[in-house]
Amino acid sequence: xxxxxxxxxxxxxxxxxxxxxxxxxxxxxxxxxxxxxxxxxxxxxxxxxxxxxxxxxxxxxxxxxxxxxxxxxxxxxxxxxxxxxxxxxxxxxxxxxxxxxxxxxxxxxxxxxxxxxxxxxxxxxxxxxxxxxxxxxxxxxxxxxxxxxxxxxxxxxxxxxxxxxxxxxxxxxxxxxxxxxxxxxxxxxxxxxxxxxxxxxxxxxxxxxxxxxxxxxxxxxxxxxxxxxxxxxxxxxxxxxxxxxxxxxxxxxxxxxxxxxxxxxxxxxxxxxxxxxxxxxxxxxxxxxx
Numbered sequence: 001x002x003x004x005x006x007x008x009x010x011x012x013x014x015x016x017x018x019x020x021x022x023x024x025x026x027x028x029x030x031x032x033x034x035x036x037x038x039x040x041x042x043x044x045x046x047x048x049x050x051x052x053x054x055x056x057x058x059x060x061x062x063x064x065x066x067x068x069x070x071x072x073x074x075x076x077x078x079x080x081x082x083x084x085x086x087x088x089x090x091x092x093x094x095x096x097x098x099x100x101x102x103x104x105x106x107x108x109x110x111x112x113x114x115x116x117x118x119x120x121x122x123x124x125x126x127x128x129x130x131x132x133x134x135x136x137x138x139x140x141x142x143x144x145x146x147x148x149x150x151x152x153x154x155x156x157x158x159x160x161x162x163x164x165x166x167x168x169x170x171x172x173x174x175x176x177x178x179x180x181x182x183x184x185x186x187x188x189x190x191x192x193x194x195x196x197x198x199x200x201x202x203x204x205x206x207x208x209x210x211x212x213x214x215x216x217x218x219x220x221x222x223x224x225x226x227x228x229x230x231x232x233x234x235x236x237x238x239x240x241x242x243x244x245x246x247x248x249x250x251x252x253x254x255x256x257x258x259x260x261x262x263x264x265x266x267x268x269x270x271x272x273x274x275x276x277x278x279x280x281x282x283x284x285x286x287x288x289x290x
Contacts, residue, residue: 043186121153
């Protein structure tokens with residue numbers, strides 16, 4: 001719609017996670033490096049938590065892509081929607097490992113997967129299971145997964161499980177039946193929202209990755225408003241920026257001013273409820289356009 005108008009090669013603020021747009025913010029880089037270390041640690045579990053839209057799925061895919069370049073060392077399995085029973089989660093894992101599984105029951109699946117983990121471990125391969133939206137995992141399914149982490153072919157060659165989830169994941173892990181997992185976590189990180197400078201860097205980075213090479217497209221006041229209404233959450237930043245670009249395109253302008261962002265905020269329920277953006281906009285005399 002507005003790609004040519006702004007001199008872009010692609011849409012910069014799509015909600016679909018794309019590792020090409022990964023920005024090495026200090027928090028995301030720390031999380032990424034911590035996960036890489038965790039995969040070589042003796043612990044069995046690692047977890048990344050964060051509010052909706054803080055970049056957990058992007059981080060997960062970034063790590064999966066990095067490991068794909070080391071197929072001689074790592075075997076990975078990825079489960080994006082884990083609302084599955086014990087048997088269902090075993091079917092999903094078996095499928096990710098390339099095992100025949102359709103006709104097997106839970107015990108047969110457990111045995112088949114355990115045998116594959118032993119085989120891979122004896123070949124000195126590392127096996128990592130990535131579970132996105134892990135707060136949705138049924139308690140019994142997580143207990144079933146923990147059984148697989150006990151299969152150890154060689155010292156340090158056991159299944160590593162990396163959980164990505166919303167803060168509710170902490171509530172799940174506090175259940176008495178899962179208390180024994182606590183000592184097996186080798187990495188635990190909470191992804192924070194971005195600050196104002198991080199928000200500006202994020203916007204500029206995505207525009208550059210989308211092919212933009214002109215002067216700063218977003219006025220300072222516009223970025224202030226985006227930060228205030230989004231709270232620094234990447235998903236919400238994307239929504240507001242995309243809508244602001246659409247407003248500017250409709251008016252034939254190529255510079256994003258605060259009134260375009262205001263229209264985007266008012267059209268976005270989660271942003272319009274943010275407590276600070278109206279105060280920033282109306283608490284002082286309107287700033288001149290920059």
